[in-house]
Amino acid sequence: MIKGFQGTSLLDFPGRVASLLFWGGCNLTCPFCHNPALVIAPGDFPDLDRDALLQDLAGRRPFIDGVVLSGGEPTLDPSLPDWLTAVKALGLAVKLDTNGLRPDVIARLIEDRLVDSLAIDLKTAPWRYGELHRAPVDPAPLTDSIRLALAAPVSVEFRTTCVPGIVGEADIRALGELIRGAARWTLQQYHPAPALDPAWRELVPCTADQLAGLAAIAREYVPEVVLRGG
Numbered sequence: 001m002i003k004g005f006q007g008t009s010l011l012d013f014p015g016r017v018a019s020l021l022f023w024g025g026c027n028l029t030c031p032f033c034h035n036p037a038l039v040i041a042p043g044d045f046p047d048l049d050r051d052a053l054l055q056d057l058a059g060r061r062p063f064i065d066g067v068v069l070s071g072g073e074p075t076l077d078p079s080l081p082d083w084l085t086a087v088k089a090l091g092l093a094v095k096l097d098t099n100g101l102r103p104d105v106i107a108r109l110i111e112d113r114l115v116d117s118l119a120i121d122l123k124t125a126p127w128r129y130g131e132l133h134r135a136p137v138d139p140a141p142l143t144d145s146i147r148l149a150l151a152a153p154v155s156v157e158f159r160t161t162c163v164p165g166i167v168g169e170a171d172i173r174a175l176g177e178l179i180r181g182a183a184r185w186t187l188q189q190y191h192p193a194p195a196l197d198p199a200w201r202e203l204v205p206c207t208a209d210q211l212a213g214l215a216a217i218a219r220e221y222v223p224e225v226v227l228r229g230g
Contacts, residue, residue: 001025001077002053003038003045016065018095019057023071027101030123030132031197032163032190038072039196050083058090066093066116075102084114095119100145101137110152117155120145124166125174131166146178158222161188162206162214172214176221185222187215189229 004022022035024042033039057067067087074080075098084094095117098106109115123132126139149156158179160167179185190205206214211227218225 001042001072002048002050003042003072005048005053005056016093017063018066018068018093019060019064020068020070021053021074023069023074023077025076026071026073026099027076028073028099028123028129028133028137029196031195031200032161032166032192032203033196034191034194035070035072036194036196042072054086054090057087057092061090061092064092066095068095068097070097073099073101075105080105081108081112081114084109085112088114093117097121098145099123100142100149103141103144103148106145106148110148110154115154117157118149118152119157119159120149122158122160122175122179124163125171126178128166128171143178150179150182156182157184157186158182159186159188161190162211163190163200164203164206167214169214169217172217173221176218180221182222184224184226185218186226186228187211187218189227191229 001023002021003024005019022038024038024045026039029039037044074096087094093116094114096109096115097119098121100106100120106118123129126142129137129139129142160175189211190203192201192203192205195201215225215227
């Protein structure tokens with residue numbers, strides 16, 4: 001299910017560089033998704049050979065510090081823990097980007113020390129997650145993953161893309177209550193061009209003042225709030 005590979009990316013540790021890997025498939029179909037092809041048509045992309053990829057990562061070891069797993073949704077891959085065991089054997093750090101809907105997988109990766117950093121996307125208030133998929137979404141797994149992340153001995157970043165109509169003041173407050181006391185919350189500007197749903201490509205992003213207002217609310221709950229792409 002590994003569909004793509006980029007040579008370098010920033011790892012969630014100061015001064016560190018990582019290789020970025022993309023997984024195909026997702027358990028959400030967010031209309032604003034910025035990697036829609038990986039979500040709705042992962043079969044259009046060939047699977048990368050995992051042994052060859054491990055060899056490539058080993059060769060890059062002198063100048064990379066780790067790997068970042070993105071997607072799609074990497075936690076859907078049943079072989080992920082075994083493959084990460086091989087990655088960790090190379091002495092590489094691992095950062096996982098996830099939507100948080102597979103807390104069982106996240107718990108195992110933390111317990112087995114297969115991740116060093118988590119980035120959990122908080123799309124909107126949990127009870128609104130049904131708006132992000134073509135089928136009902138149970139929000140309980142997300143809240144379970146948040147609890148796991150807040151107690152985990154790893155670096156954790158919560159991220160929210162400020163999509164107009166999906167993320168407003170009430171949604172930020174609802175999410176803030178869930179992650180109160182977290183170390184960091186990143187609010188990201190919405191870039192409409194690659195959206196999965198063509199109608200959402202016409203959506204006008206938040207203004208700088210609107211983003212600043214959402215960030216001010218977020219700081220009531222989390223001490224470090226970062227604005228990205230505004």
